[in-house]
Amino acid sequence: MLRIEHFSKRYKGGKKAVDDLNLFVEAGDIYGFIGHNGAGKSTTIKSVAGVLEFEEGTITIDGIDIKENPVACKKCMAYIPDNPDLYEHLTGIQYLNFIGDIFEVEASVRKERIQRYGDQFALTGALGDPVASYSHGMKQKLAIISALIHEPKLMILDEPFVGLDPKATLLLKNTMHEMCRRGAAIFFSTHVLDVAEKLCNKVAIIKDGKLVVSGEMESILKDASLEHLFMEVTEHEK
Ligand SMILES: Nc1ncnc2c1ncn2[C@@H]1O[C@H](COP(=O)(O)OP(=O)(O)OP(=O)(O)O)[C@@H](O)[C@H]1O
Secondary structure (H helix, E strand, O other), rough: OEEEEEEEEEEEOOOOOEEEEEEEEEEOOOEEEEOOOOHHHHHHHHHHHOOOOOOOOEEOOOOOOOOOHHHHHHEEEEEEEEOOOOOOEEEEHHHHHHHHHHOOOOOHHHHHHHHHHHHHHEEEEHHHOHHHHOOHHHHHHHHHHHHHHOOOOOOEOOOOOOOOOHHHHHHHHHHHHHHHHHHOEEEEEEEHHHHHHHHHHHHEEEOOOEEEEEEEEEHOOOOOOHHHHHHHHHHHEE
């Protein structure tokens, strides 16, 4: 579903933020991406989402190259940044309809999904209010609902659990499972290692722009915890 091959990114005047990264996410995967602050997670995620240019390597989504055909890639994925920049002057429902228009989701299908996800995430009552009046968690929920409107094959999320209340956290986890059961794939960054350990079937650890561990959670961890492994590889490995 997502193939990142020999991907490197250098910001102007800086060292490589990501260096020769190879990572493969398959349909049905919930793939966690972890690393210290500044390790290169957001840089990778933004490049996959097609919002950051890069010079080295290839990224394909469902077999489509993000550089060659960014629009086709964006049609089959959803990206939720760590701090969603929503249109504050719109109401929640206007925003969802705007996203529905962009992704050409048919009106009756859209209505049903907005109702279902709005109810699930307890946001239906606030959809008539301007986004500017939402709390951080409400904006996160709106961004999640907008991502689900077109049933993406790949969902990419940067720190999705920050700011969500326990109920919304559980709902998001359930939604991720549900998406994967119908053959979609999820790739997300997080600092919450116990959530990643329980939720993900695969994990990758990045350190100073380089991948240090990746693969099936069970075979990587053996009897250790993800926290233990993370500390071991990020503190000791050069
Ligand atoms: N716009 C930018 N211009 C220059 N350097 C940048 C820019 N964005 C990120 N960097 C640098 O690239 C490296 C990787 O940053 P990135 O944001 O990808 O890390 P991260 O793993 O997402 O960190 P965090 O967990 O703090 O969000 C860091 O050294 C950072 O300083």
